[in-house]
Ligand SMILES: Nc1ncnc2c1ncn2[C@@H]1O[C@H](COP(=O)(O)OP(=O)(O)OP(=O)(O)O)[C@@H](O)[C@H]1O
């Protein structure tokens with residue numbers, strides 16, 4: 001194993017998130033403290049409705065916390081404005097969604113290219129990188145297919161390729177294998193572990209399954225908007 | 236950034252070409268309507284102008300009676316004398332040429348072809364004043380004029396009706412009771428507001444007086460055509476002629492004029508300003524349809540923002556800024572409406588070409604209206620694309636992603 005880096009990449013302090021207002025207000029996160037170092041692979045588990053997705057969205061800068069502090073690589077994220085958060089997502093973060101979230105009627109290649117478009121890379125470079133990323137997830141021959149022409153596992157792999165193509169420092173995956181069979185799940189988990197091990201990408205992954213969580217180095221349990229347990233796996 | 240937005244916009248348009256077509260249909264129709272209306276309007280204005288100036292250059296027409304009109308009561312009002320015409324040319328400053336005219340309708344016959352035609356008796360000046368060009372043959376000579384020779388110059392319609400494809404020069408036609416030799420054919424002028432100008436025969440005034448009608452009195456000139464010099468002040472010329480004629484006709488200061496002077500330039504201005512007004516009116520009506528087309532764009536773009544909420548969410552999640560999403564939708568709207576504008580202009584040009592063939596109106600390409608229509612349609616895109624684009628840009632990424 002590598003030496004442990006000096007400072008945490010992600011650090012949350014007393015983070016809360018309240019949905020709605022007044023009587024309808026609901027506190028989905030009630031004071032989360034969490035630290036993740038660069039290069040770690042963390043699994044987040046917990047019962048349905050416990051606040052896992054809420055937490056991931058805040059970590060991925062898609063949503064803002066109600067109170068508390070979130071530092072990413074020393075940056076106070078809650079002080080960034082909408083545009084700065086968009087730029088942080090563009091340059092440092094990757095997201096794999098539970099529901100794939102691919103553009104319909106759009107080829108796999110174009111889907112993977114999309115984040116590069118916002119990085120203003122020239123067309124040739126975009127194509128090259130997108131093809132490489134598709135090859136890395138084993139879909140080199142499917143780059144012309146649109147999502148409706150791909151199986152669930154293939155769609156999820158396109159989504160992974162799209163998250164990888166920008167070579168993000170940190171990858172957030174919300175139930176990446178949620179609706180896949182066990183064989184495909186195995187393939188995808190091997191792929192994610194490899195990314196973590198070989199490219200040093202920091203990985204935070206939500207899952208309901210213990211054998212999926214077993215690929216991670218550490219598991220965080222969330223319950224009722226709080227961290228219930230946080231333990232490293234035996235090596 | 237703009238190129239990027241354009242690339243994304245074009246990709247999105249191509250992805251759903253039917254929706255794109257329906258979106259811009261209103262703009263296509265609107266632009267086509269505006270350009271067609273205005274182009275045809277201009278063509279009409281031009282045609283009217285040309286025909287009126289074809290009547291004669293700086294033409295003033297002097298007639299007996301109080302006002303201008305085909306059947307103004309002129310009973311009891313004397314016609315003019317040849318001397319009136321001579322004095323107008325000699326005494327009035329700014330007059331270039333004068334032609335006394337005596338008109339009458341005759342039956343004309345050549346072999347088995349017969350028709351009734353208006354015959355004009357005048358001097359050689361008549362041709363120049365009325366802008367008649369000789370297509371074939373010649374006009375009459377001074378000697379022929381003096382002697383009242385039996386010669387005539389015929390209009391294009393008369394030539395076609397009496398001679399068909401035969402060469403009329405040298406042939407003899409019967410006008411009323413006299414046989415006249417055809418010595419010239421006039422170039423065609425076409426239809427004017429007042430009927431077929433080419434259905435005419437011109438003979439020397441002396442001929443109509445001596446051979447066709449007989450000299451009835453010294454006051455037998457039904458009309459005097461006057462051509463003002465270029466740049467002459469026609470208002471002053473008209474005032475001078477009026478003064479001269481009042482004196483010659485012994486009118487007392489309390490009596491109204493018993494003659495009138497018709498100024499073609501003024502009529503041309505009036506007519507062309509009314510056709511111009513027509514054009515603006517039609518253009519405005521068509522402009523409203525363009526506006527409706529713009530609202531159509533807005534409507535469909537708003538619907539598509541809702542439809543594409545997930546797409547917007549995905550773009551935002553992948554790092555697009557609100558500004559980039561705004562630009563994408565705006566560029567999409569502008570691209571659509573500009574392409575619609577170009578399509579509309581092409582349709583309009585094809586339509587105008589076809590219509591001008593059909594109604595025999597010379598086609599006038601007006602770059603200005605085409606350029607204006609194009610920029611207007613692009614502006615429609617900006618105007619009506621902005622609201623949907625801003626709505627898209629203001630979406631929250633999480634809400635957008637959750638949208639089903
Ligand atoms: N936009 C929202 N408005 C109101 N309440 C919300 C909203 N989003 C989530 N919640 C509530 O917050 C709580 C946490 O939701 P979250 O999606 O984070 O759960 P989760 O742990 O990801 O569950 P699952 O395992 O089912 O995905 C839930 O009770 C949910 O109803």
Ligand SMILES: [Mg+2]
Pocket residue numbers: 052053054174
């Ligand atoms: Mg969830």
